[in-house]
Amino acid sequence: MLDIAEELNRWVGQGRDFAVATVVAAVGSAPRPPGAALAVDTDGTAVGSVSGGCVEGAVYELCEQALRDGDVVLQRFGYSDEDAFAVGLTCGGVIDVLVTPVRAADPARPVLAAALTGAARGEAVAVARIVGGPAELTRRALTLRPDGSYEGGFGDRPELDRTVAAEAGALLDAGRTGTLEIGERDARRGAPLTVLVESSVPPPRMIVFGAIDFAAALVRVGKFLGHHVTVCDARPVFATRARFPEADEIVVEWPHTYLERTSVDARTVLCVLTHDAKFDVPLLKLALRLPVAYVGAMGSRRTHLDRTARLREVGVTDRELARLRSPIGLDLGARTPEETALSIAAEIVANRRGGSGTSLTGAHTPIHHDDPGVPEPSWCDGFSGERPA
Numbered sequence: 515m516l517d518i519a520e521e522l523n524r525w526v527g528q529g530r531d532f533a534v535a536t537v538v539a540a541v542g543s544a545p546r547p548p549g550a551a552l553a554v555d556t557d558g559t560a561v562g563s564v565s566g567g568c569v570e571g572a573v574y575e576l577c578e579q580a581l582r583d584g585d586v587v588l589q590r591f592g593y594s595d596e597d598a599f600a601v602g603l604t605c606g607g608v609i610d611v612l613v614t615p616v617r618a619a620d621p622a623r624p625v626l627a628a629a630l631t632g633a634a635r636g637e638a639v640a641v642a643r644i645v646g647g648p649a650e651l652t653r654r655a656l657t658l659r660p661d662g663s664y665e666g667g668f669g670d671r672p673e674l675d676r677t678v679a680a681e682a683g684a685l686l687d688a689g690r691t692g693t694l695e696i697g698e699r700d701a702r703r704g705a706p707l708t709v710l711v712e713s714s715v716p717p718p719r720m721i722v723f724g725a726i727d728f729a730a731a732l733v734r735v736g737k738f739l740g741h742h743v744t745v746c747d748a749r750p751v752f753a754t755r756a757r758f759p760e761a762d763e764i765v766v767e768w769p770h771t772y773l774e775r776t777s778v779d780a781r782t783v784l785c786v787l788t789h790d791a792k793f794d795v796p797l798l799k800l801a802l803r804l805p806v807a808y809v810g811a812m813g814s815r816r817t818h819l820d821r822t823a824r825l826r827e828v829g830v831t832d833r834e835l836a837r838l839r840s841p842i843g844l845d846l847g848a849r850t851p852e853e854t855a856l857s858i859a860a861e862i863v864a865n866r867r868g869g870s871g872t873s874l875t876g877a878h879t880p881i882h883h884d885d886p887g888v889p890e891p892s893w894c895d896g897f898s899g900e901r902p903a
Contacts, residue, residue: 515534515536515549515551515553515626515629515630515641515712516549516551516629516630516633516639516641516712516713516714517549517550517551517562517714518551518553518561518562519629519630519633519634519714520633520634521553521561521562522534522553522561522630523627523630523631523633523634525553525555526616526623526627526630526631529618530555530556530557531555531556531581531615531616531617531618532553532554532555532556532577532581532615532616533553533554533576533577533578533580533581533613533614533615533616534551534552534553534577534613534614534616535551535552535553535554535564535573535576535577535611535612535613535614536549536550536551536564536611536612536613536614536710536712537549537550537551537564537609537610537611538588538609538610538611538612538645538693538710539609539610539693540607540608540609540610541607541608541609546563546564546565546609547691548691548692548693548710549691549712549713550562550563550564551564552564552570552573552574552577553577554574554577554578554581556581558578560574560577564609564611565591565609568591569591569609569611572589572591573589573611573613576589576611576613577613579613580613580614580615581615581617584615584617584620585615585649586612586613586614586615586649586652586653587612587613588610588611588612588613588645588646589610589611589613590608590609590610590611591608591609591610591611592607592608592609612643612645612710614643614652614653620653621653621654622643622653622654622655622666624666625641625654625655625656625657625665625666626641626655626657628657628665628666629641629655629657629712629714632657632659632714633714636716637714637716638659638660638686638689638713638714638715638716639657639658639659639686639713639714640657640658640682640683640685640686640711640712640713640714641655641656641657641658641711641712642655642656642657642658642678642679642682642709642710642711642712643655643656643709643710644668644707644708644709644710645693645708645709645710646707646708647707647708650668650669651668651669651671651707654666654667654668654669656668656675656678656679656682658679658682658683658686660686660687662679662680662683664679674696674707677696677697678694678696678709681694681696681709681711682694682709682711685711685713686711686713686715688713688780689713689715689718689781690713691710691711691712691713692710692711693708693709693710693711694708694709694711695707695708695709696708696709716742717740717741717742718740718741718742718779718781718782718783718807719741719742719743719744719778719779719781719782719783720732720736720741720742720743720744720782720783720785721743721744721746721773721776721778721782721783721784721785722736722743722744722745722746722761722785722787723746723747723769723784723785723786723787723788723793723797724747724769724786724787724788724789724793724812725745725747725749725752725753725754725757725758726752726787727851728787728812728851728854728855729745729758729785729787730757730758730851731850731851731852731854731855732785732787732851732854732855732858732859733745733758733760733761734760734855735855735856735858735859736859737760737762739859739862739863741783742762742763743760743761743762743763744761744762744763744764744765744776745758745761745763745764745765746764746765746766746767746769746772746773747765747766747769747788748766748767748768748769748793749766750766753765753766768793768796769786769788769793769796769797770793770796770797770799770800773797773800773801773804774800778804778805778806779805779806780805780806780807781807782804782806782807782808783806783807783808783809783810783862784801784804784806784808784809784810785810785812785842785858786798786801786809786810786811786812786842787811787812787842788812789811789812789813789817791820791821791824794811794821794824795821795824795825795828796828798811798821798825798830798838799825799828799829799830802825802830802834802835802837802838803834807862807865807866808839808861808862808865808866809837809838809839810838810839810840810842810843810858810861810862811838811839811840811841811842812840812841812842813840813841813842814841815841817841818840818841821840822835822838822840839861839865842857842858842861843857843858843860843861844857844860844861844864844871845857845871846860
């Protein structure tokens with residue numbers, strides 16, 4: 515739901531009633547991840563997507579039904595070998611979709627509205643909803659902030675509210691969307707309660723050191739992938755807005771000095787394109803000791819060997835050096851700045867998702883490496899839905 519927060523926030527501001535369908539779980543080659551959403555208002559206007567087109571029509575109808583009867587519905591969509599033209603995912607995956615009405619009188623509306631407002635502003639926020647369980651729980655929600663404060667909740671269940679907020683905090687800190695099992699058991703189903711937690715956090719940072727032509731191409735690709743991109747170079751004649759119009763920030767400062775004072779986290783990627791020892795060595799010495807997602811450095815193999823030797827001389831350990839991606843990028847045979855930027859971006863994505871970087875043709879590996887491959891969850895019990903064949 516928070517992936518379409520900007521549009522839904524406008525709908526709330528306009529007083530529109532709507533229903534939102536959210537992917538709760540995805541197994542196999544499902545086209546959209548958990549958290550992907552499609553919403554439909556009372557005029558029939560639709561925004562978002564849960565499957566890239568495979569089951570949108572059926573989900574649209576479920577949203578219309580939810581607006582009419584006010585019921586929360588969990589529906590499973592899978593592939594049918596008997597009839598490939600039936601409603602389902604032709605890619606062979608399975609998704610579970612939670613459909614929730616968000617009408618003026620619904621108890622979850624003000625809570626969801628607070629989450630949508632925060633996400634639309636670019637703030638870190640999470641929203642938690644019970645998946646399955648008693649109707650009085652599934653119709654409610656809890657909105658959580660990074661400082662641990664929350665609003666809303668699950669009726670007269672303060673202990674459950676505190677537990678959900680505490681458990682959801684870890685997902686919000688990591689900027690992840692997923693499900694949690696809460697120890698409190700649902701007496702009706704004899705199973706722990708399962709909570710969908712959707713997180714919305716500011717874009718991950720990409721810091722590009724070295725204001726060169728390759729950096730300009732990498733800035734464009736980084737923005738395309740959803741990063742907040744900063745270009746840093748000590749030379750004011752090169753680090754200019756005219757050369758990097760798409761960058762979010764341009765910093766004229768020695769790279770290691772800037773890295774010392776700026777904030778980074780576990781999603782930050784650092785791309786060192788300076789390939790000059792006076793910049794590289796102090797910068798990489800610091801970068802390889804920071805808890806960031808990726809550190810890559812440009813240069814030939816000869817430059818890499820020289821750089822590695824210099825880093826060892828200043829105390830960088832073999833364990834720290836093992837984090838360095840150098841020469842930067844995947845082997846695409848890239849020559850132009852745009853091709854090189856693509857190879858760097860591909861390595862960043864492979865590093866994040868656990869991919870090998872090899873061709874999928876002829877390979878016998880999963881396409882989606884972060885697919886947990888979990889069996890059908892118990893929290894589907896009690897809901898109508900299409901089961902996978």
